[in-house]
Amino acid sequence: MIRWCSKPPNASGARYRAGLEGWLALLPELDAALRTGATVADVGCGRGYPSVLLAGMYPDARITGFDAHEPSIQLARERANAAGLAARVDFALSDAAGYPGTGYDLITFFDAFHDLGDPLGAAIHARDALADGGTLLLIEPYSAGSLAQNLAQNPAAAFGYAASTFLCTPNSLSQPVGLALGAMSGEQTLRGVLAQAGFTAVEKVAETPFNLVLAAQRRPSDQ
């Protein structure tokens, strides 16, 4: 696995800070559950920035961040300690398709899903680990779908493809399965993986020049 997420600062942090509150407001049932003490798994949590951000927004939520990169987990713990949130936010070393626990109200992947070798395996694991009615939230780089559309529409796309070529895609290829979605895979590809994992209720929550946010709700009939 490529080691690339171990040093501060967090380049995605400003986007999450600017977007997360608004995105969650568009999911009122989830927002209400978070306000009354939901349990959350933050998968591919890296150095814990989004886990700590969520915990700060929702003082009764309990969050466990999982990542396959041990130095990132250490830094994530230090971040939670420094924020005074270690009682509600903890971190564990785990693959995205193998972390413990069931009955999660929310499972998040912040800029991590496309990095995984086996995003389908991770989505299936998330489906099984969610409570009925629980939500899988994918926060992915924005992509219009095709290379031509992206380069024509979005000045950030060239950076996205460069990062994907040098970081995300090799990372995925270095792992078992190696599906290599790429950072610029886009909504239809992501929806396809979620559908294959058995999610039947998927909605686009938001689209910004930088992020695409998809929510998949686990239904009792999903399998």
Ligand SMILES: C[S@@+](CC[C@H](N)C(=O)[O-])C[C@H]1O[C@@H](n2cnc3c(N)ncnc32)[C@H](O)[C@@H]1O
């Ligand atoms: C781009 S970083 C995002 C980190 C964090 N979510 C954030 O937004 O700050 C992608 C993360 O996915 C993790 N990762 C990659 N493959 C993984 C796997 N198979 N299981 C768990 N974590 C994985 C990496 O170690 C890295 O921390």
